Amino acid sequence: xxxxxxxxxxxxxxxxxxxxxxxxxxxxxxxxxxxxxxxxxxxxxxxxxxxxxxxxxxxxxxxxxxxxxxxxxxxxxxxxxxxxxxxxxxxxxxxxxxxxxxxxxxxxxxxxxxxxxxxxxxxxxxxxxxxxxxxxxxxxxxxxxxxxxxxxxxxxxxxxxxxxxxxxxxxxxxxxxxxxxxxxxxxxxxxxxxxxxxxxxxxxxxxxxxxxxxxxxxx
Numbered sequence: 001x002x003x004x005x006x007x008x009x010x011x012x013x014x015x016x017x018x019x020x021x022x023x024x025x026x027x028x029x030x031x032x033x034x035x036x037x038x039x040x041x042x043x044x045x046x047x048x049x050x051x052x053x054x055x056x057x058x059x060x061x062x063x064x065x066x067x068x069x070x071x072x073x074x075x076x077x078x079x080x081x082x083x084x085x086x087x088x089x090x091x092x093x094x095x096x097x098x099x100x101x102x103x104x105x106x107x108x109x110x111x112x113x114x115x116x117x118x119x120x121x122x123x124x125x126x127x128x129x130x131x132x133x134x135x136x137x138x139x140x141x142x143x144x145x146x147x148x149x150x151x152x153x154x155x156x157x158x159x160x161x162x163x164x165x166x167x168x169x170x171x172x173x174x175x176x177x178x179x180x181x182x183x184x185x186x187x188x189x190x191x192x193x194x195x196x197x198x199x200x201x202x203x204x205x206x207x208x209x210x211x212x213x214x215x216x217x218x219x
Contacts, residue, residue: 002097002113006120016116018088023063023118026154026195029053032213049217051184052196054209055156059199060088063118065152066111067199068143070160071124074103075110081158085122089115094122107138109146121152127161131168133175136161140179148192156197159205173208177216 005013017023032052059067059081069085072078075098077086086094097112104110109125123143128135139160147155157176161167176198184190200206 002115005113005115017118018090018116019061019118022061024061025063029055029195029197031195032217051190051193052180052213052217053198054213055197055199056201056206057199059156059158060085060117062156062197062199064154064156064197065119066121066123066147066154067117067119067156068158068160069122069124070158071104071126073106073126075101075124080163089117089122107135107142109139109142111146111150121150123147123155125160127165128167129165131171136167136172136175137179140176141183144183144189148189153192153194155193156199158199169205170208173205173212177212181216
């Protein structure tokens with residue numbers, strides 16, 4: 001089933017999207033600009049920060065290469081972002097593929113097709129319960145490495161391990177931004193991707209990322 005969706009031409013696949021015509025293309029998501037303290041048009045490739053965006057809204061509407069799912073260890077779907085992504089992808093088809101993957105360890109990732117999502121793929125990351133910086137950083141690093149290993153160039157992250165997993169929002173954001181900054185600062189990585197999107201929903205996360213991005217991705 002996954003091959004059926006991956007082999008579709010874009011216009012054909014758009015007819016399958018659960019979100020209908022409400023999809024958001026990569027070209028509609030501006031990159032981060034520290035000078036204006038808000039997203040602004042900047043040419044990709046100038047600095048590491050020019051690879052980074054903030055998107056406030058529904059991660060399941062993003063028409064990009066991969067979105068990240070804050071998954072549980074069984075890859076069985078659940079509440080919050082996890083359940084929302086499963087339903088938007090087509091829970092039956094996605095769950096059938098997930099069942100072939102034999103779960104996933106904390107701090108690690110596995111990849112599936114995106115099915116009825118605008119995103120081509122889903123990278124399922126299992127974040128830690130509670131404040132554990134090492135495993136959380138590993139989620140972001142593993143997801144980026146898995147993206148590149150599959151020749152994909154754009155990715156969107158939710159706020160992994162916040163919410164019911166109990167990781168404080170600001171502490172989680174610092175781990176996420178540091179992990180992405182470190183990954184992008186490796187000259188072997190930067191040219192392999194086009195965009196890393198932090199997809200936010202809660203007002204407090206928007207405030208946190210707007211403030212911290214200035215520190216992690218200065219001009």
